[in-house]
Amino acid sequence: MFYENITTCEECDFVNSIPPLRRGERFRCQRCAHVLVNVHKHVSVRIMGSGLSALLMLAMSLSFPFLGFSSNGIERTVSLFDTLSVLLSQGYLVLSILLSLALFVFPVVYLLAILFLVWSFQHQYVLKFVQRYCVRWLLVIEPWLMVDVFLVGILVALVKMSSLADISLELSFWAFCGYVILLLKTMVLVDKRWLWNKVAGRSAEHSALAMTAKKQGLIGCHFCGATLSGHATHCNRCGHSVYSRRPRSINTTVALLVASLVMYIPANVFPIMQTTFLGSTEPSTIMGGVLLLWSLGSYPVALIILFASVVIPIAKVLSLGWLCWQSRYPSRRLTKQKITLYRLTELVGRWSMIDVFVVAILTSLVQMGNFMSILPGPAVLSFTAVIVLTMLAAMAFDPRLLWDKDDVTGASLEGGEE
Template sequence: MSRGFGMSHYVFHENITTCEECDFVNSIPPLQSGERFRCQHCGHVLVSIHKHVAARIMGAGLSALLMLALAMSFPFLGFSTNGIERSVTLFNTLSVLLSHGYLVLGAIISLALFVFPLVYLFSVLFLVWSFQHKEVLNFAQRYCIRWLVVVQPWLMVDVFLVGILVALVKMSSLADISLKLSFWAFCGYVILLLKTITLVDKRWFWNQVAGKAADHPMIDTTAKQQGLIGCHFCGATQLGNAKHCDRCGHSINSRRPKSIMTTVALLIASLVMYIPANVFPIMQTTFLGSTEPSTIMGGVLLLWSLGSYPVALIILFASVVIPLAKVLALSWLCWQSYFPSHRQTEQKIKLYRITELVGRWSMIDVFVVAILTSLVQMGNFMSILPGPAVLSFTAVIVLTMLAAMTFDPRLLWDKDDAPSASSLARREE
């Protein structure tokens, strides 16, 4: 394809890489800024190189940190009813939960909002800075890339932002809610963090830190069929008897050990926790000394009765439909890895990708409870506290996310009767 600039300026040049979704060994042509390379077999994006990527990551990452600092420094939301006013900061979301003894829920909120995003941002900024300072210890760079890969699925600031909007709709009929200065800074922080994530490519980072991966003779087939192993962490291709990746040092296996067994166990555990999550109240509201518990479905029905149909549907799908659908989808994929149907493997992989994508959005209801708890604390006149179902529901979300991570999609391709590898490399500007 026409690249639009000098033919000799390559920012990524690696001979082969192995797809983590289908195990197909791909021959990679030299890539320039602005190009993307997809797996020849399944279409999964393997390498994405953005123009001026280092400068853009540094700019977006530093700006995200600045927006977070501003979001933590000023009032976040205002709450007023019957002449009583209350203003909270972003940190109150955590401190109120801890002061009422909800230590586990407070830890989850702090990890999702502060710890994981800060680890991610500092790691990526350190890596970009270290590319210009060769004296930096290489092992520090390697650990930072590992942190990026591990932490990224658990970044949920965008889910928290949607949770704020849902909470505001829930309280709009009971009180006047005002958006303070920090709320808009938090919106900027979310946008900039998401932009940083889109600019990060783990294969490009490993290429910068550890150089090109070792080359191997290849044919158009999977690594397993060639007696090779693809590293799930950096994409390098190793000999079949290797136990650790020569480039990143991570332990490698041709297929994840006990993948189906682990996935099924996590799904069973999530189903067990799904029952108390929907039976017990997720939130307890006190008004004029009278406490009224509310289950997940009770909250959906209340929003529907108030005419907030879009928000009611969001909560219904995020808190009820998605967790159950994810369990059913992963269970079906586990079955397909042993007893494949006549459906094309590409369709099964699309289902797996959707399952991975939507799982974390079920955290909306947990964040709504946390926000309302920090905002509505007016003694016996009006207060909101988490119910016993919060931790059960959080466990459902975490367990289903872990189940999706432990499932090895390459097992689906192993059962493919006639894998097609004749398509051309898909590279996009």
């Protein structure tokens, strides 16, 4: 496994010299400690094994009953497909599309793409541009894989319904758990620099110093990590457009944050779920569901919903807003602390989808006419929009701007001391 001699960190723009790495080792950026290279043992064989096993587990989870529901002598079993079909039959087309993309389409495309790539590395006749597009799709799709969030949503839904009915875990549920674990294992094994080196070879070498690429008249490709000359507009290895700093990063991030705040109002004012019991329909907001769980004694689940659906979206908006402010008017706070906040913001953003998945699961499971049924409320789409917009805002923010301001602030402080 051969890597280029230097690579540029996509988070701080620092040009790192890559030392010889053995299998099982990882290399972090010398400036911000961001993981740049992971060298896994027997990576191709392990990816093929975990990827094929994940697809097998997915096929099994779609072939058998998933959950069972029993209340007052009325029994019902549902499959994973029922989660989508019930939403479609009730007219929730957008929600069913989002659910199918996050749970089935994106994961399957991801697994098939990485399996094809690993297979193609042993067959030189495969066209290089096909491999390039596969790697691009892998990197674009990866942040939107939410099967682990859906699994936690299932557990939360089961706790919510435990006081009203008997819930049984069917065969497909355990197959789905295996599918989630194997998919996460496959994602851990995938290293983007390893992929680009296998597909397009090592990037052109430059004589570079241990400082930012911008200061040396170079540009680091944030998509594959290659280091390019300062006048480049497209990476000569991955073909992606390159720029020293992401154009209009702050403006785009702020616009997305404002849009998410606008959508956050109806997401909390209107009901996210409507429960019908013995002919009487009772709407439930996000906070209403949290308070109900707390009153029933389900304190851990209530706290999970509170943090995922209320605290995290607001914390993301405040954190990204503060980071945008710091990129323009930096304080003396250490930039590494700001980068840690940015990484946490990116990491926890998708977990807010738990409440949306809970509503989708309960909708497919509890459909017994006027006796008992659950339907999504008008706040579901608004809340989903909040999550998507905050995730896009985190992707639009360029953390390298924080380091630029840190360099300027550090230089002015040194000049003042002199």
